[in-house]
Amino acid sequence: MSKLHSLRIAACVAALLATTGLTSQVNAADAKEDPIEEVMNAYHKAPKGTDPVCKKAVDGKATPEELKKLVAGYKKMAAAKPPKGDLASWKEKTGKLLTASQALQKGGADAAAKYKEAVNCKACHSVHKAD
Numbered sequence: 338m339s340k341l342h343s344l345r346i347a348a349c350v351a352a353l354l355a356t357t358g359l360t361s362q363v364n365a366a367d368a369k370e371d372p373i374e375e376v377m378n379a380y381h382k383a384p385k386g387t388d389p390v391c392k393k394a395v396d397g398k399a400t401p402e403e404l405k406k407l408v409a410g411y412k413k414m415a416a417a418k419p420p421k422g423d424l425a426s427w428k429e430k431t432g433k434l435l436t437a438s439q440a441l442q443k444g445g446a447d448a449a450a451k452y453k454e455a456v457n458c459k460a461c462h463s464v465h466k467a468d
């Protein structure tokens with residue numbers, strides 16, 4: 338076998354391995370994407386010593402950009418299927434969150450109180466969070 342032929346084979350094998358590795362990474366990323374977890378991590382959790390966006394929203398301290406992203410996140414979450422529990426219950430709870438966050442975004446009267454009621458973590462987690 339010539340040296341050039343060996344180099345071509347090695348290049349083809351390397352390209353195949355690289356493609357396989359990239360495909361595996363993309364598939365792993367797709368499998369990890371969970372809109373519910375994404376929203377919880379982005380808006381309901383925060384590094385120690387800082388308030389999450391949901392708390393800032395209740396306190397009236399969320400920026401217009403944070404509220405815009407919060408509403409978009411809740412839309413995404415409401416469209417997702419819950420890990421467990423009744424779909425009608427999921428739609429009701431996420432619908433309340435979405436409506437309340439939209440009211441916050443618009444600056445509606447009593448919006449913070451309605452959002453605080455809708456963002457009841459235990460009520461949702463007890464019936465919909467995976468074990």
